[in-house]
Amino acid sequence: MGETRVKLNQISFDQIMNMEKQERVHFANSLGGFKSVGLIGTINKNNQTNLAIVDSILHIGSNPPLFGMMFRPGVVARHTLENILETGFYTINHINEKIYKQAHQTSARYDRDSSEFDETGLTPEFKNNFFAPYVKESNVKLALEFKEKVTLSINNTVLIIGEVKDVYFPENCLQKDGFLDIEKAESITCSGLDSYHKTKQISRLSYAKPDKIITTLI
Amino acid sequence: MGETRVKLNQISFDQIMNMEKQERVHFANSLGGFKSVGLIGTINKNNQTNLAIVDSILHIGSNPPLFGMMFRPGVVARHTLENILETGFYTINHINEKIYKQAHQTSARYDRDSSEFDETGLTPEFKNNFFAPYVKESNVKLALEFKEKVTLSINNTVLIIGEVKDVYFPENCLQKDGFLDIEKAESITCSGLDSYHKTKQISRLSYAKPDKIITTLI
Numbered sequence: 001m002g003e004t005r006v007k008l009n010q011i012s013f014d015q016i017m018n019m020e021k022q023e024r025v026h027f028a029n030s031l032g033g034f035k036s037v038g039l040i041g042t043i044n045k046n047n048q049t050n051l052a053i054v055d056s057i058l059h060i061g062s063n064p065p066l067f068g069m070m071f072r073p074g075v076v077a078r079h080t081l082e083n084i085l086e087t088g089f090y091t092i093n094h095i096n097e098k099i100y101k102q103a104h105q106t107s108a109r110y111d112r113d114s115s116e117f118d119e120t121g122l123t124p125e126f127k128n129n130f131f132a133p134y135v136k137e138s139n140v141k142l143a144l145e146f147k148e149k150v151t152l153s154i155n156n157t158v159l160i161i162g163e164v165k166d167v168y169f170p171e172n173c174l175q176k177d178g179f180l181d182i183e184k185a186e187s188i189t190c191s192g193l194d195s196y197h198k199t200k201q202i203s204r205l206s207y208a209k210p211d212k213i214i215t216t217l218i
Numbered sequence: 219m220g221e222t223r224v225k226l227n228q229i230s231f232d233q234i235m236n237m238e239k240q241e242r243v244h245f246a247n248s249l250g251g252f253k254s255v256g257l258i259g260t261i262n263k264n265n266q267t268n269l270a271i272v273d274s275i276l277h278i279g280s281n282p283p284l285f286g287m288m289f290r291p292g293v294v295a296r297h298t299l300e301n302i303l304e305t306g307f308y309t310i311n312h313i314n315e316k317i318y319k320q321a322h323q324t325s326a327r328y329d330r331d332s333s334e335f336d337e338t339g340l341t342p343e344f345k346n347n348f349f350a351p352y353v354k355e356s357n358v359k360l361a362l363e364f365k366e367k368v369t370l371s372i373n374n375t376v377l378i379i380g381e382v383k384d385v386y387f388p389e390n391c392l393q394k395d396g397f398l399d400i401e402k403a404e405s406i407t408c409s410g411l412d413s414y415h416k417t418k419q420i421s422r423l424s425y426a427k428p429d430k431i432i433t434t435l436i
Contacts, residue, residue: 006357006388007388007389008357008386008387008388008389009386009387009388009389009392010346010384010385010386011384011385011387012383012384012385013282013283013381013382013383013384016282016283016382016385017281017282019396021281022395022396023395023396024280024281024283024396025280025281025396026393026395026396026397026398027280027283027392027396027397027398028277028279028280028281028283028382029277029280030396030397030398030399030400031277031283031285031358031360031382031385031398032254032256032275032276032277032285032310033254033255033256033275033312033400033405033407034252034253034254034400034405034406034407034417035252035254035277036250036251036252036253036254037251038250038251055277056276056277057250057251058250058274058276058288059246059247059249059250059253059273059274059288060288060370060372060373060375061246061290061372061373061375062242062243062245062246062247063235063239063242063243063246064231064234064235065231065234065242065245065246065249066372066373067249067250070276070277070278072279092250094251097420100420100423101423101432104423104426104432105426105432106426107426108426108427108428108430109427109428110428111428114428119428128228139224139226140249142249147372148370148371148372150368150370152278152366152368152377152379153366154278154279154284154365154366154379155278155279155284157278157279159370159377161370161372163231164231164234164246164249165230165231166228166229166230166231167228167229167230167234167249168226168227168228169226169227169229170224170225170226170227171225171226171227174227174245175244177240177241177244178237178240178241178242178243178244178245178248179244179245179248179410179411179412179413180244180245180248180249180410181248181413182248182251182252182409183409183413183415187251187252188252188420189251189252189407189417191400191401191417192397192398192422193397194397194422194423194424194425194435195397195399195401195419195421195422195423196419196420196421196422196423197401197417197418197419197420198417198418198420199252199407199409199415199416199417199418200415200416200417200418201413201414201415202315202318202406202414202415202416203413203414204410204412204413204414205318205319205322205412205413205414206412207412208322208323208324208325208326209326209327210326210327210328210329210332210337212326214319214322214323217412
């Protein structure tokens with residue numbers, strides 16, 4: 001009835017495997033949708049801080065609150081992984097538009113002796129006696145205690161799981177039903193390896209039940 | 219220097235654990251950032267189709283292209299999990315603004331005999347001899363072959379890992395370096411349990427190296 005149909009291209013497994021390496025990495029990283037991205041703050045036992053951008057933050061449970069994140073073998077963020085396993089503590093800090101370039105810069109392959117806080121100008125912040133540093137410029141930040149490391153046999157990536165010990169967020173962003181409005185808190189998302197995006201809420205939807213029409217909550 | 223500092227509230231682990239259950243679920247689901255959300259299409263050996271919204275899609279590898287997703291014990295999407303384990307095949311279909319209410323409606327607890335395709339009015343589509351159905355109204359869709367199931371001992375959630383066999387996307391969305399512009403393809407993201415968001419690209423950034431200034435690619 002006059003509706004425009006989007007014309008789709010197709011790419012097969014074989015075509016993906018025949019791509020040049022960087023092209024395949026860009027392509028594969030784009031396929032899963034917009035990603036949960038944050039800055040992971042750690043410190044080792046020699047008081048050396050570290051900060052790494054991670055785009056694989058995964059909600060794993062609510063009772064207790066658990067989050068996971070992936071580390072690929074030999075990845076730039078290996079100092080972060082080492083610090084988490086050595087000390088047991090880390091922070092997750094949401095990224096906003098004011099700091100997204102600095103956040104991206106933390107993915108550069110700095111020496112072990114450099115702190116990405118110093119290199120990028122982001123500010124380490126210690127709060128409430130928590131061992132690991134937060135990012136002062138971040139609006140939503142979580143303290144986590146390491147709980148479990150799972151190595152995926154399929155490609156030796158490592159899933160790190162931690163429990164949320166503390167949460168900080170802007171005072172007007174928590175709604176009565178427990179929903180935290182991270183768009184209002186200016187959190188952003190990413191896609192692929194290097195594309196950053198603000199969001200615009202379409203709406204919240206009512207709890208879905210069979211034979212009941214979905215309604216918008218706001 | 220005149221900069222407005224955002225005032226932050228704090229919520230501790232104990233306060234989270236003392237929340238009423240639904241409040242805690244809303245809150246915990248909001249904390250990790252914007253999520254990778256899609257519709258998972260499956261069919262069982264009796265030709266019964268199934269469609270479930272999943273907000274935990276995770277990039278696990280590029281060579282070969284691998285994606286994971288989480289299933290909590292006893293979750294509504296258990297029919298999807300059963301079909302994947304029974305048949306070995308499933309699709310991931312990005313959600314756009316035209317179908318987000320129908321996508322959300324798939325989370326209702328329908329009987330085993332009902333297909334969420336029929337219940338929501340989304341259209342099953344079989345392409346290129348792939349065993350599982352795609353969502354016709356989706357613009358970015360992936361075919362996956364099941365590869366590995368990992369049960370996380372911490373809370374018995376299940377991580378399902380699959381390999382990408384085919385990708386469909388709008389013809390003008392693939393950039394020369396392999397980046398797929400999913401914003402241009404109208405893919406959306408979600409936060410919390412029920413909030414849906416369009417995106418607005420800030421920019422793509424150059425590959426980060428020490429002592430090199432980050433530049434915008436577009």
